Amino acid sequence: MSRDTTSRQPTQPSSAANGAKSDDVARTKILLLGMRRSGKTSIQQVLFNNLSPRETLYLETTTQSTKHYFDTVIPLEIWDCPGDVTLETLDAPLAQFSTVIFVIDIQDLYQQPIQKLVDFVITAYNECPNLNLEVFVHKADVLTEEYKIENFRHIQARVLSDLSYAGAEYETIPINFQLTSIYDHSLHDAFSRVLHKLIDSLPYLEDLLNVFCTNSQANKAFLFDTASRLYVATDASPVDPPVHNLCSDYLQTLNAFGPLYKSVSASPLRMRTVPSDHSDSPPPSAPASPPPNPPAAVTSNPNSRFASPLASPSTAPLSAHQSPQVAQQPLPTPPMPHPPHFSSSITSSTVRPSNHDAQGNGNGNGHAPPSGGKPLFYPCAAASLAPTAAGAGTTLTYHLITPKLALLALIPTGVFQARRGLVEYNVVFFREGVQEICEVESDARKVTA
Numbered sequence: 267m268s269r270d271t272t273s274r275q276p277t278q279p280s281s282a283a284n285g286a287k288s289d290d291v292a293r294t295k296i297l298l299l300g301m302r303r304s305g306k307t308s309i310q311q312v313l314f315n316n317l318s319p320r321e322t323l324y325l326e327t328t329t330q331s332t333k334h335y336f337d338t339v340i341p342l343e344i345w346d347c348p349g350d351v352t353l354e355t356l357d358a359p360l361a362q363f364s365t366v367i368f369v370i371d372i373q374d375l376y377q378q379p380i381q382k383l384v385d386f387v388i389t390a391y392n393e394c395p396n397l398n399l400e401v402f403v404h405k406a407d408v409l410t411e412e413y414k415i416e417n418f419r420h421i422q423a424r425v426l427s428d429l430s431y432a433g434a435e436y437e438t439i440p441i442n443f444q445l446t447s448i449y450d451h452s453l454h455d456a457f458s459r460v461l462h463k464l465i466d467s468l469p470y471l472e473d474l475l476n477v478f479c480t481n482s483q484a485n486k487a488f489l490f491d492t493a494s495r496l497y498v499a500t501d502a503s504p505v506d507p508p509v510h511n512l513c514s515d516y517l518q519t520l521n522a523f524g525p526l527y528k529s530v531s532a533s534p535l536r537m538r539t540v541p542s543d544h545s546d547s548p549p550p551s552a553p554a555s556p557p558p559n560p561p562a563a564v565t566s567n568p569n570s571r572f573a574s575p576l577a578s579p580s581t582a583p584l585s586a587h588q589s590p591q592v593a594q595q596p597l598p599t600p601p602m603p604h605p606p607h608f609s610s611s612i613t614s615s616t617v618r619p620s621n622h623d624a625q626g627n628g629n630g631n632g633h634a635p636p637s638g639g640k641p642l643f644y645p646c647a648a649a650s651l652a653p654t655a656a657g658a659g660t661t662l663t664y665h666l667i668t669p670k671l672a673l674l675a676l677i678p679t680g681v682f683q684a685r686r687g688l689v690e691y692n693v694v695f696f697r698e699g700v701q702e703i704c705e706v707e708s709d710a711r712k713v714t715a
């Protein structure tokens with residue numbers, strides 16, 4: 267991260283590219299504001315630069331506004347500002363930001379930080395009434411559960427009463443308060459909710475997740491950004507924090523083994539020569555059945571494109587052997603250690619080439635197939651959460667959807683065991699839908715010179 271340690275006056279913001287920086291896309295801008303030491307840089311670094319929370323202890327004070335780039339479903343530009351920045355010294359019009367996140371330390375119950383927040387809200391509202399205003403009441407981990415809630419309510423009540431005291435027109439400004447900490451999952455959950463408001467195609471992603479859940483009998487499904495572990499969309503059922511935390515932990519475990527997947531999948535030679543040992547694999551002579559054409563438009567109803575495990579008996583004979591996703595010669599199952607947070611065992615972990623992408627189609631999120639025509643690979647994995655009785659409990663599944671996004675779903679183990687091929691068949695169509703949405707997003711954001 268680049269910082270100017272000599273100048274204390276913010277001038278032109280500097281850039282630090284975590285994702286690929288490119289000037290040819292219109293980025294959604296998020297501004298991080300707050301008092302000194304409130305935790306702005308830590309939030310940005312933990313979420314988007316994979317910094318471990320403990321390492322934030324060694325972060326230096328920010329002296330100059332710094333832009334960070336991050337590419338997910340939408341390209342983001344996150345501005346980390348010094349604690350003493352004002353809207354006048356920001357050197358950028360507020361109107362160019364989609365969201366401002368004001369970070370306030372949960373122990374800052376004094377007049378100054380709250381007054382700074384209130385002043386900022388009033389100025390921002392006068393300048394840009396439609397600006398999305400978020401307040402992260404941060405470092406929640408330092409207090410016990412009881413004091414945490416008390417301080418959170420106190421800060422919220424003080425801000426709202428000061429605003430109404432400032433004028434009747436400020437009483438109704440929509441401000442979203444969230445409790446956050448870099449030491450638990452609350453920060454990821456809070457930032458995911460901020461992100462949802464910025465993704466225009468969110469309803470389409472949610473539709474795809476709802477259809478996937480219905481047809482695969484999944485209790486819950488998330489579409490996660492794999493690098494930041496923010497969920498960019500989820501199905502219509504409410505988010506239960508323990509379920510979100512479980513999925514996030516599982517993703518973190520799998521991320522830790524990402525390089526293993528890469529080294530295996532990077533070698534097309536190995537893909538052709540290593541014999542299969544996976545029970546779901548088709549016989550070598552199994553014909554590769556290409557999937558149907560991708561949906562004509564993002565808005566098309568995807569319902570008819572999913573096969574339901576609960577559908578009429580005519581759909582039941584569909585199995586993994588018929589799934590277009592598994593028709594290539596399979597790779598061996600890489601060894602997976604027991605994940606630390608699960609009392610369960612990994613039931614499977616495979617690296618499978620997607621037929622669809624082997625043909626060079628449907629690479630979403632603006633990712634062309636790697637040069638040299640190598641296909642992209644989509645690892646999948648599953649962990650049984652209650653392995654005691656056969657078929658009982660829930661299975662947590664992971665399927666990579668695009669190079670940056672993964673589907674995590676909770677499926678009853680009985681369904682997953684009996685209809686796994688069909689679940690994976692549904693994933694193929696889910697992937698096509700998401701990739702198409704990402705392509706539309708990426709096309710819409712291209713800036714032509």
Ligand SMILES: Nc1nc2c(ncn2[C@@H]2O[C@H](COP(=O)(O)OP(=O)(O)OP(=O)(O)O)[C@@H](O)[C@H]2O)c(=O)[nH]1
Nearest residue numbers: 303304305306307308322323327328349405447448
């Ligand atoms: N306990 C706890 N400490 C945190 C949390 N987030 C950040 N910190 C700590 O707060 C201190 C300040 O964090 P920074 O990220 O540098 O804060 P900042 O707002 O960027 O500070 P300036 O650059 O001075 O504006 C560091 O020691 C972090 O480790 C949190 O969620 N919980």
